[in-house]
Amino acid sequence: MKYLYYPGCSLKGTGKAYDESMVAVFQKLGMDVEELQGWNCCGATSYMSIDETKAFALIARNLALAEQQNGGEPVHLISPCAACYLGLCKAQKYIAESEELKTIIVDSLGSVGLKYTGNVKVRHPLDIFVNDLGLDKIAKCVSHPLKGLKVASYYGCLIVRPYATFDDQYNPMTMDKLMVALGAEAVDWPLKTRCCGGTLTGTVEEAGLRLSYMLLKEAAKRGANLVATACPLCQFNLECYQSKMNHDYGDHVHLPVAFFSQVMGKAFGLDRRQIGLQRLMVPVETSPAMA
């Protein structure tokens, strides 16, 4: 089965380190992955709340492009960004379940010469690493075991909810197992699927900030020295507001927040610039095995 890669806009902007490290890790693991040609924004959560049908069409264009790029053959589309992943899964489900919606989508795609037959399987990279490649293969690529690194794996609220496509909805473990395979220790942390505040940090800052702060505080309390994320917005919220949190809540939180793919890259011995470690605001080098 062929893998196509859909980075999405965030991974070309604020989450660039996620994109860089993901591609580097694909290479290191010897995976044959092509970027989806001509992809567009998934519309994120914003478009969906304004006009659902148009948002579905926007997302479906990417699915149709994937079919086209693979000549209509079944294909796996890798989507690392949590919002893109959810949007793609949701669009597929809604289109499959409603003939009415399907007609609209197929017609609108047809008007630009695209076809959508549902031949695309949307996959999260965590799912692919753990279930397609397997933890044994991952462990074999580890040249720098992450000894002493205590990771709080943070899945965020989108990748297993509402669609638990590859992991448990209440207590996902894929990322935890991955971290253990890299030589790190997985911290038992009950907040792994709790919301980081999402876009609230930009709209109702106090509400959003509080949610992010609670996550970091509990991770630190449980002995984590790094939070691994699978979402560009989660990573941004948790990392970039730490000084403001400390100011507002009178605390001293200082916890590196990296993409799980960056942590993989580090264990694989990849160059720090290749996996975008220099882009992190809270230096990751202070954490064990990450220097």
Add this chain to the structure above:
Amino acid sequence: MIMSNTAAGDQPRIGVFVCYCGRNIASKVDVEKVRQFAEKLPNVVVSRTYKFMCSDPGQEMIQQDIKELKLNRIVVASCSPLLHEPTFRRTCAAAGLNPFYFQMANIREQVSWVTADTVAATRKASALVAAAVSRVACHTSLEKKRVPVHADVMVVGAGISGIHAALLLANAGKKVYLVEREPSIGGHMAQLDKTFPTLDCSACILTPKMSEVKNHPNITCWTLSEVEEVSGFAGNFKIKVRRNPRYIKQELCVACGQCVDVCVFKEGKVLDDFNVGLSKHKPIYMPFPQATPACVLIDPTACLKLSRGKCAQRCVEACDRKAIDFEQQVIHEEVEVGAVIIATGYQMFDARKTPEYGYGKYLNVYTMMEVERLVNAAGPTQGEVIMRDGKTPKTVGIIHCVGSRDKRHHPYCSSVCCMAALKTAHLVREHTGALVFNFYIDMRTPLKGYEEFYDRVLQEGVQFVRGRVAEVTDWAVTPAEDGKLVIRVEDTLIGVARRIPVDMVILATAMEAHHDAAELQRRFNISCSKEGWFLERHPKLAPVSTFSDGIFLAGVCQGPKDIPGSVAQAGAAAAEALMLVDKGFVEIEPNSAWIDDEVCSGCKTCVPLCPFHAITYNAQDHVSVINEALCKGCGTCVASCPSGAAQQKLFTDEQIHQEIKGVLNYV
């Protein structure tokens, strides 16, 4: 064999009676139109409608027409034959007409209740009436067979329901086989400490009945046993029972326990089912102090002698009655009974399926059944509420509806948990003085003395929070929450999301059908609801009967209920079984098959297909022969016969063809 039309006069004179069934039929079917249509059908002498055909005036109308208009065939278009065929057959018989000159058209369940459009419904009803008229014309006079019944009864499952039913039957003088798969009778009730709402000690009211079972001359009680195979029919069941070895000679053992004391294992090795896994027992053990039969048993998977063949066998030495027998084998019993009562109960929902409540993750999250054992004097902590971390709780949260009223698991209400949670709250408070919270969706306390008990527990100071709990977490956000289990819940009475820190969480898990209930269901050929509970014949009017005659239901295997409900149902099931076996005979529908010797080619196709072994081959005449007493009228031989020699009464080819023609002619 009577196969000719010998009713009053050979020419069929058919009366058609179309029922309104109040608005049940009339709201969708134009009943008058159907009547007018039926009037013009061949051989129809009269066609009438009535509001309730099953009522006395309705039946009298039919009888009067039979007499005055010399009707010799009757068609009633109304509800399902399951409901009223017997009624109208009796009506015919009372007017002197053989009851098998009757045919029913189901225009309610099969038409009005399932057809939205009135025009289509009327058309379909007319077509079904045409079919019945066409068919009934070639009906013949038949007689019901009477078959003697076996007077013994089998009760499957020896919880409180099975025990109660078995005792009633045994006291009525019937011989009862009581089959239980666990090592002791008693069921879940034996595990309970107290029973609501009276708080009487569960063991104190159950054990006298267990002991009565043991000593009753009319009861044969087989523990460690399961039903393997069922054949026959109401009045004459043949049942094979597999009796697993206990490895103890039951008649010799006096449960002195010396064998257990000297076992080479100093500590328990196997999780104890009776204590819901809160303790371990040795490979040789007594299930619980009042176990009946009062006899130890050996777990063959854990016993060194039985699993590996090597052991010092100190138990054998210690037993001066020589009761230990490692050579015991499975025994296959075969018994004949007239009726069966199924009382196999339930299992508890696995709390791990609701990971948000942390069972199996956090030490101090318990199920309510576990707490039942904790508060019991014979339980693993001798009645002290000591948690897995060795502490006694000061605050306790009881979460209702775990697995019940939840679309992800069981949509139904388990019906007993609200009361059981109230009782648990009371007991935990009594044992520990803890502050107890109940988290409920709705409090359901509808039966006698239940609301009063709720009130009593409220007065005792137990706290009630209305809202389905979101999660149980060890995530502490305030110093007061440190080291506690935090219950996160929306209190829907005050409209506030709350975090309530507690030491102990108790989950009121759902009752659910046994994981292997479907196997038993197949074995007894009974039906199941979609939740897995065995299905009663009618939810209101035949609550303990099944769709298989002679098989009755008692207790929770039919649906969640408490002890009073189970006992009442067991009594009803016993009465029904008694009625069947005491009558001495069963009447069997005269729908048996026969073979036309002239046509039979002796191919023997039908012989092995007969599920009731009713067909034999007569080598002398080269024909198959059906034993009418054994034939159940399933029609398998009729369908398989390549030459059309096998025929079935009430379902002759002609009758079926005429029925089809009736529909097709209409269309």
